[in-house]
Amino acid sequence: MPELTERQKTLLLLIIRDYIESAQPVGSKRLVEHYRINLSSATIRNEMAALTEMGYLRQPHTSAGRVPTEEGYRYFVSQMMNQAELPESVQATISHQFHQSQPDVDQWMTLAASILAHQSQGVSVVTAPHADKAKYKHVELISTQGRQVLMVLVMVGGEVNQQILTLAESVSQERLSQSASRLNGLFAGLAVDAIAALPARSDALDQDILTLIVQAMRRTADRASGEIYTDGLSNVLSEPEFAESDEARRALRLFEKSSTLQDLLVRTTTNSNIGGLQVLIGGEGEWEELRQCSIVLARYGVPGLATGTLGVLGPMRMAYAKTIPTVRFVAGLLSDLVNDTIVGE
């Protein structure tokens, strides 16, 4: 791919910025009128032709202005990655909201999703922090009715797993508490494999619970991510590109099947570093449903202990300039929160 001259670079960024704002193909004349450029429209036309030739722009039809291609957006985003800090005042507002909220993962996730959706005018996704290798911390068993028992399983890192068990026979709350207490003494800090490798318990109830705990921990580990929080779904319907086609419906459907969404998040962020952003433009050939969309994703958390993903989905014409720094900033915030909560345990 040929190099861009400085002027082409400036023009390309200008054109994309304008298109993101106006949602309309931008022509040479409009460009001259709206921005202070010391060039005539004819010169700009030449440059536009060149940029089109190089694959950064395209024309919806012969006599329309130019529109960015996926390649164009990619260039735009790459230029933006390095710089683009969120204004101090916005940073302060967001931090403030987090610090005055309850110190509760659920609250944080909801808040993060809400902030992202609001700032970016897109659909936000946030997954709860999740440990790849969960370590046992504590179990509580609460008799509910008959043979049914509520098991609350807490992992190191604070991940909570709640589940109803059905035992072979009815057991008193007292015996349950004793059993839980015995297991807590035994398992503290162990990973699932270590627990499974322990010799069988002589007490039948203890052994049953142990088996169920191992199952629950395995299941938690298999889930590739924590619970998914989302917000701003209605934002996407305001976008003109989704107004009448059923593009919007396809993208929305992705959000209803949480398994697909999880797959997407995992596959695209699994190798990315904490703090590193990833921007998927037009589904990158992999995601048919997202051909018209872009996603800005980031991982947060403490590697090895608990990590999660957060991001924003919007039309390809998304407000990257605002979304990217916001996602980056919120990811940093959540990382700090996870860090503060876990470290020292």
Next chain:
Amino acid sequence: MPELTERQKTLLLLIIRDYIESAQPVGSKRLVEHYRINLSSATIRNEMAALTEMGYLRQPHTSAGRVPTEEGYRYFVSQMMNQAELPESVQATISHQFHQSQPDVDQWMTLAASILAHQSQGVSVVTAPHADKAKYKHVELISTQGRQVLMVLVMVGGEVNQQILTLAESVSQERLSQSASRLNGLFAGLAVDAIAALPARSDALDQDILTLIVQAMRRTADRASGEIYTDGLSNVLSEPEFAESDEARRALRLFEKSSTLQDLLVRTTTNSNIGGLQVLIGGEGEWEELRQCSIVLARYGVPGLATGTLGVLGPMRMAYAKTIPTVRFVAGLLSDLVNDTIVGE
């Protein structure tokens, strides 16, 4: 309002049924051709004129067929309320799905929402069972880090309240467990007011926890309903009436602000009996966002112990004939499940 003749009644129902299927104004000729009626189109025209006069039908424009008015839909629904059973086979399928799922409230709610959305092709809403007067059952305190403690509070009826507390000073897990155990012995089966009325505890930690428990129970009671589950959001976008207008967005927004949605559910079902259906057509003048929509709602559960709401939102042109019996049936199922889970405690 004048009485309808038997023939007018038949015709009105037929017209509405046809319109619900086809989504197009239905004319006299179409009616004669598609259904075996021993009448000429001219006669039908006369009757249609009468029905229009009476306010059950209306014409989008002079030379179009008839479309039901809100009044028309109301009549249609009222006719359907008494009869309309779900086919045995469908009942069986749904029951089966419930009985083979995990005995877990979260699972049930998700499943109920999924079934409702799928059957009705609308957006479903299900709220978790919730007790107006929560009774204490059990508390567990799990130290997480420093002064932070995870409190798991279980109510009679199985409602679980999970919360992070920040204590005045760091406390060992052992002391927490002891405190929890003392309180459990003391509070079992009591309502929040009874607990608040108890004399202060001599132990400072016990007293702190007690206060926090009362707060948590009050907060739970103040929430007018349990957690909200929803499904089928993308269905609503397929409906032609929402294709391009922004009606859809307004209705969707209702679902994003869970507070508004809760308000709606509470206000419309607060006085309705378990098992009784309520159908809101066109927002009934109260809900501007729902002017084009209908909602079928039902309460389920065991009055006085734990109740919840479930329902379906769709266009006014919704498939009532399928939705109403489904909502009624699922409500019955959930009532049974709640009953089985709670009774005997």
Next chain:
DNA sequence: AATAGCACTCTCGCGTTGAGAGTGCTAACT
């Protein structure tokens, strides 16, 4: 009371047309 016939109304789809926007190319200019 029910129906056949008829004149009337209104929407919708379709082809036409003219204005406007934007382009690419060429020739002139710096």
Next chain:
DNA sequence: AGTTAGCACTCTCAACGCGAGAGTGCTATT
């Protein structure tokens, strides 16, 4: 050589007109 003015050309889009079709209400008839 790079830049610019001018111009012919292309294409979309909104407006318009028009005819077909659907549906109605009314009247006269059975």
